[in-house]
Amino acid sequence: MTEFHATLKAIGHVENEFDESTPASRLRSSESTLVLDPELVLGLTGLEAGQRILVLFYFHRAEGYDLLQHPRGDADSPRRGVFALRSPRRPNPVGVTDVELLAVDENRLRVRGLDALNGTPVLDIKPA
Amino acid sequence: MTEFHATLKAIGHVENEFDESTPASRLRSSESTLVLDPELVLGLTGLEAGQRILVLFYFHRAEGYDLLQHPRGDADSPRRGVFALRSPRRPNPVGVTDVELLAVDENRLRVRGLDALNGTPVLDIKPA
Numbered sequence: 001m002t003e004f005h006a007t008l009k010a011i012g013h014v015e016n017e018f019d020e021s022t023p024a025s026r027l028r029s030s031e032s033t034l035v036l037d038p039e040l041v042l043g044l045t046g047l048e049a050g051q052r053i054l055v056l057f058y059f060h061r062a063e064g065y066d067l068l069q070h071p072r073g074d075a076d077s078p079r080r081g082v083f084a085l086r087s088p089r090r091p092n093p094v095g096v097t098d099v100e101l102l103a104v105d106e107n108r109l110r111v112r113g114l115d116a117l118n119g120t121p122v123l124d125i126k127p128a
Numbered sequence: 129m130t131e132f133h134a135t136l137k138a139i140g141h142v143e144n145e146f147d148e149s150t151p152a153s154r155l156r157s158s159e160s161t162l163v164l165d166p167e168l169v170l171g172l173t174g175l176e177a178g179q180r181i182l183v184l185f186y187f188h189r190a191e192g193y194d195l196l197q198h199p200r201g202d203a204d205s206p207r208r209g210v211f212a213l214r215s216p217r218r219p220n221p222v223g224v225t226d227v228e229l230l231a232v233d234e235n236r237l238r239v240r241g242l243d244a245l246n247g248t249p250v251l252d253i254k255p256a
Contacts, residue, residue, distance in 0.1 A: 004138035004249040006186050008220045010131070040219065042195040045209035053211075054224060056184075058134050067170040081173035083181075083253040091168065092136045092251045096182060096224055121132040123220045125211040 010058070010121035012036040012107070018117050020061065024072070027115040031102065034109040034122055041107045044125075049103050052128035055114055057095050058121040059088035098128045138186070138249035140164040140235075146245050148189060152200070155243040159230065162237040162250055169235045172253075177231050180256035183242055185223050186249040187216035226256045 016032035034055065036044065047053065068079040069087050082090050095116060102110040109125070144160040162183065164172065175181065196207040197215050210218050223244060230238040237253070 004141075004186070004188075005135055006249070006251075007133055007135050008222070009133050011219050013132075040195065040211075043209040043211045043219075045196060045207075046212035047209065056220070056222060056224065058132070060132075067168065068173060079173075081171040081175065083168075083171045084174035084255055086254055090252065091139050091171075092184070094136070094184060094222075094252055096184065096254065121134070123134075124218065124222055126214055126224065127212055 008058075008123050010123065011040055011125070012122040014057065014114065014116045014118060014120040014122060016114075016118050020117065022117070024115055028113055031110060031112050032114045032116065034111060034125070036107040036109065036122075038107045044104060044109070047101060047104055049101055051101050052098055053101050053111070054126045054128050055097050055099055055111070055116070055122060056124040056126075057116050058123055059093035059095055060119070060121055061117065062088040062090070062093040065089040065091060065093075094123065136186075136251055138251065139168055139253070140250040142185065142242065142244045142246060142248040142250060144242070144246050148245065150245070152243055156241055159238060159240050160242040160244065162239060162253070164235040164237065164250075166235045172232060172237070175229060175232055177229055179229050180226055181229050181239070182254045182256050183225050183227055183239070183244070183250060184252040184254075185244050186251055187221035187223055188247070188249055189245065190216040190218070190221040193217040193219060222251065
């Protein structure tokens with residue numbers, strides 16, 4: 001490994017009704033709430049409903065990784081490299097999803113299209 | 129802050145000819161090499177020249193952040209929230225850029241469009 005480590009902190013977390021048993025296809029079409037640390041709310045200034053944002057989050061349920069994995073865990077699909085997949089099981093288990101911002105209410109952001117489970121730590125929000 | 133911390137490690141680093149004095153516009157149109165840790169090279173299986181990839185990287189030169197910042201450091205532009213900006217000065221200084229993969233040669237990936245400086249730690253590569 002290239003010798004570099006960085007410690008990241010959550011800026012908030014995801015609230016929705018999904019857990020490990022929820023199919024990914026249902027997650028992508030569903031709505032979630034990002035609950036931001038109230039101390040950071042000024043950082044939302046300028047974000048507007050209707051725009052697209054990138055949400056960076058930590059795959060807190062992922063355990064370890066393999067360099068080669070079956071896409072979607074489907075044993076019938078040939079294995080591919082982890083960097084050619086969106087699998088949560090990766091060297092740095094960070095997800096990035098482009099979502100639609102539906103509404104902002106103080107420290108709560110309503111979004112559509114986030115494929116993250118309830119309780120997922122949020123690491124960053126950026127304009128898409 | 130939501131109580132969660134995660135430690136990330138570099139999977140490689142960026143090689144190019146750019147430093148802090150390089151205008152962002154020149155970075156975006158230029159070529160860079162991602163040098164991956166040789167132990168991870170199997171993880172590239174399935175990536176092909178011509179496709180687009182997301183590169184996650186650590187803004188190693190960023191120092192601290194303000195919740196409100198002038199876009200591009202331009203004092204004439206009204207300040208916006210850090211989550212409405214792509215500024216490197218953010219609570220978790222991680223950048224995400226969608227780049228074109230030009231070539232893969234063992235552990236070296238040639239890419240076009242990466243707005244990261246020489247020596248930047250790379251955290252992840254994903255299909256865009």
